[in-house]
Amino acid sequence: MKRQIFVLLSLATLVVFLMAWAADSRKEWVGIQERFNARAAKPEPIGIRQIMVAPLNRIDRCTTCHLAIDRPKAAQAEQPFTAHPGDYLKSHPVEKFACTVCHAGQGLATTVQAGHGEVRHWEQPLLRGALVQSSCAKCHGDLETIKAYAPMLVRGRQLFKEEGCIGCHALHGFGQTVSVDLSEAGSKNLHQLDMTFVKGPHTLSQWLYEHFKDPQRITPGFTRQELPQGEMEIAPTAMPNYRLTDEEAQALTIYMMSLTDEQVPGKYVKSLAAPEPPITTENAVAYGRAVFDKYGCVGCHGQNGQGGRNNWNAVDGQQVPALTYVKAGYTKEALKAFIARGSQPLAKLDPHGPSPSLYMPRWQEKISDEELNALVEYLYRLAPDETASAAPTP
Ligand code: HEC
Ligand code: HEC
Ligand code: HEC
Ligand code: HEC
Ligand code: HEC
Known part of the structure; x- marks a missing residue:
């Protein structure tokens, strides 16, 4: 009997908790919409908005808060009320592309943190700033055609070639197998990464960035004294420290993040990867x-x-x-x-x-x-x- 009362009480607490949480999260987006209406010439109806794009398997509610994303006049407003920068929504109409195909995040969620996927157990946090460029490659295989829009992505791929990463890593069937195959480096699950020595947020992009800046700090070795008795010493990673600038490390991170297993339907594929230019053999x-x-x-x-x-x-x-x-x-x-x-x-x-x-x-x-x-x-x-x-x- 005591036990049943305990179970009932626990359940009741849980229900109260969930209701409070639901009310709270509702408050957040309602508050944002009311804030928007307070300054708008014509108030918008209060309610959740969503964009459904079946072929891409997306239901994105970002526009619940990003209410003016497709209104160029709002360019000067503060977040989340700015208009989208550039021509991106013109070349990628919202009703055909939605948001998360470029930005990641959690489309269905309606709080700021959860919507941005900046919560535990969500593996694709919002791509902010230049990191957004890592999404372009799944549809624009020929990166040269979007060079002006995704310069960091193109720079990352160029560094990958110049530094001979392929001598240790394979990529799409080319290269050596001395270390990890990088064909899906951008789809890695967080539990596959050791975050022990990562200083920033525990995300894939942060792991990659810090690993590029200093591989031996993120994947260090261990002497016999540091390990349990009888275990063999572990060498620090053989991944070279290239003394990359912050920008170079970010460019490589963006390029790695672009290597995913995500498949988009054919009609969304704007271009395929261009073949490597042939080598001149005269000299x-x-x-x-x-x-x-x-x-x-x-x-x-x-x-x-x-x-x-x-x-x-x-x-x-x-x-x-x-x-x-x-x-x-x-x-x-x-x-x-x-x-x-x-x-x-x-x-x-x-x-x-x-x-x-x-x-x-x-x-x-x-x-x-x-x-x-x-x-x-x-x-x-x-x-x-x-x-x-x-x-x-x-
Ligand atoms: C509940 C409201 C809400 C939802 C839902 C929401 N956002 Fe936001 N968004 C905000 C607010 C508030 C900010 C400003 C604070 C911040 O940067 O976190 C913002 C900022 C941003 C920024 C700009 C970051 C920067 O660096 O300036 C991007 C990009 C963004 N959101 C994209 C999205 C996408 C994509 C979705 C859907 C997956 C989404 N948001 C869903 C409220 C929301
Ligand atoms: C075709 C890809 C693409 C799509 C689709 C897209 N975005 Fe963006 N978004 C970008 C890029 C690229 C940037 C610029 C990042 C940078 O350079 O700072 C950006 C920037 C932003 C910003 C930051 C604005 C600022 O002032 O810094 C917000 C907010 C945002 N996007 C929200 C959205 C929302 C909401 C949607 C869906 C309605 C969406 N985006 C759809 C590519 C896209
Ligand atoms: C889901 C697939 C997809 C993603 C992701 C995507 N694009 Fe596109 N993009 C397209 C398609 C398809 C078109 C052609 C649209 C049309 O003609 O109606 C296009 C058009 C463009 C254009 C217009 C010029 C042209 O070549 O037609 C530019 C520039 C562009 N994309 C840049 C980008 C950048 C930069 C990113 C990453 C931030 C990006 N795209 C992400 C599919 C995508
Ligand atoms: C994964 C790392 C790795 C890559 C990639 C690699 N090498 Fe080596 N290479 C080594 C190591 C380690 C040695 C030393 C072997 C030994 O001591 O027996 C070596 C030795 C050599 C030597 C002999 C040097 C000497 O002093 O005797 C030559 C020549 C050589 N490599 C050429 C190449 C060429 C050409 C390529 C590209 C096609 C290449 N290597 C790619 C690791 C590599
Ligand atoms: C001399 C061999 C070598 C070269 C060259 C090399 N790497 Fe590595 N790399 C490694 C080794 C060994 C590891 C695995 C241990 C670790 O996590 O550091 C690794 C790990 C990685 C990882 C983490 C992969 C994962 O899934 O855990 C990435 C990403 C990576 N390298 C990218 C690159 C890039 C980009 C370049 C060129 C700029 C490069 N590597 C050049 C040896 C190399």
């Missing part, structure tokens, strides 16, 4: 350099093969070797054969420590014989010119 050294970039050798060996990437517990100075002196150590044939074969596993500096995370991948099946020949010409050219750099005689 063997330039050709070889393009091959070096294409396969992401830069990722491990650095720009122009200068080295500098950490490889914890590798015999060779705990770094991936620079390639500036391979001319001295290999004939052209031997160099070709080495690249084709790769080198794995690497010897450990401390035999009780972890295996070095980076190794020289096997390129045999990936790089054509013709490309290998060009690559060797390029690598030979990296050797400093002996006559020019010879020390002057005293």
